[in-house]
Amino acid sequence: MAQTFSVVIPASGIGKRMQANMAKQYLPLMNKTVLEHTIHCFLDMPQVDEVVVAIAEHDEQFATLELAKHPKIHTVLGGKERANSVFNALDYLRNKNGSWVMVHDAARPCLEQKDILNLARECFTNNHAGILATQVRDTMKRTISNSNLINKTEDRENLWHALTPQCCDVKQLHKALSEQISSDGVINPAITDEASALELAGFPVAIVAGSGKNIKITQPEDLELAEYYIKSKINEF
Numbered sequence: 001m002a003q004t005f006s007v008v009i010p011a012s013g014i015g016k017r018m019q020a021n022m023a024k025q026y027l028p029l030m031n032k033t034v035l036e037h038t039i040h041c042f043l044d045m046p047q048v049d050e051v052v053v054a055i056a057e058h059d060e061q062f063a064t065l066e067l068a069k070h071p072k073i074h075t076v077l078g079g080k081e082r083a084n085s086v087f088n089a090l091d092y093l094r095n096k097n098g099s100w101v102m103v104h105d106a107a108r109p110c111l112e113q114k115d116i117l118n119l120a121r122e123c124f125t126n127n128h129a130g131i132l133a134t135q136v137r138d139t140m141k142r143t144i145s146n147s148n149l150i151n152k153t154e155d156r157e158n159l160w161h162a163l164t165p166q167c168c169d170v171k172q173l174h175k176a177l178s179e180q181i182s183s184d185g186v187i188n189p190a191i192t193d194e195a196s197a198l199e200l201a202g203f204p205v206a207i208v209a210g211s212g213k214n215i216k217i218t219q220p221e222d223l224e225l226a227e228y229y230i231k232s233k234i235n236e237f
């Protein structure tokens with residue numbers, strides 16, 4: 001696959017739901033931090049031009065990581081919400097060469113390169129955006145607002161969990177996100193991933209079925225599961 005792409009890693013969150021004593025992207029996972037596992041998934045791929053990591057204003061830990069010195073790594077300042085962090089990275093990338101970008105959560109360290117290549121193949125072959133996703137397995141319920149009573153059962157036909165990476169044209173995503181950020185930098189709360197902005201801008205986005213191991217470390221119990229998946233990934237080689 002000759003087409004190359006850049007990578008944006010939003011890594012400026014504080015990990016409230018993790019209830020840890022540090023931002024979850026810096027929690028230890030086997031022999032490295034969560035963030036190092038995530039970035040290393042891309043760093044040795046010849047198709048990757050550059051990895052742009054959006055880090056928080058007072059983040060002093062990133063610079064201590066060995067990979068911070070890697071020639072493919074560039075950092076930008078993150079923003080108030082995930083979409084602001086991604087937008088700041090795109091602001092840097094849109095003036096560079098290259099037209100494709102994959103945005104991948106720092107908190108998803110169990111990503112496998114086969115899924116990256118499947119996503120790239122779908123997007124580059126069909127010249128449209130795409131996201132990794134997994135089909136919903138459970139029956140999905142929607143509750144009444146401010147109540148634990150069930151309002152309705154959602155039709156789970158064609159229902160997917162959106163994952164990352166999410167792959168698209170740099171300029172298209174920059175434009176789509178700029179339409180969802182107010183003049184004082186407030187992002188439309190409906191924009192919780194890149195695809196939601198692209199959808200609102202009218203760009204087609206494809207689903208690419210990916211591994212369910214590509215979990216987002218969000219709550220305390222996720223770390224143990226991530227460790228299991230990372231071990232199984234290492235034992236594959």
Ligand SMILES: Nc1ccn([C@@H]2O[C@H](COP(=O)(O)OP(=O)(O)OP(=O)(O)O)[C@@H](O)[C@H]2O)c(=O)n1
Nearest residue numbers: 010011012013014015016017080081082106107
């Ligand atoms: N202002 C923000 C908020 C989140 N993120 C990143 O976006 C990814 C997914 O966000 P989430 O899982 O919500 O992380 P946090 O916002 O840190 O978690 P929480 O909502 O529990 O605080 C994470 O890698 C996080 O570092 C970011 O770059 N900038």
Ligand SMILES: C[C@](O)(CO)[C@H](O)COP(=O)(O)O
Nearest residue numbers: 082105162163164192193216
């Ligand atoms: C981008 C994402 O991981 C796709 O599922 C998700 O929307 C991030 O949500 P978060 O609340 O910022 O973790």
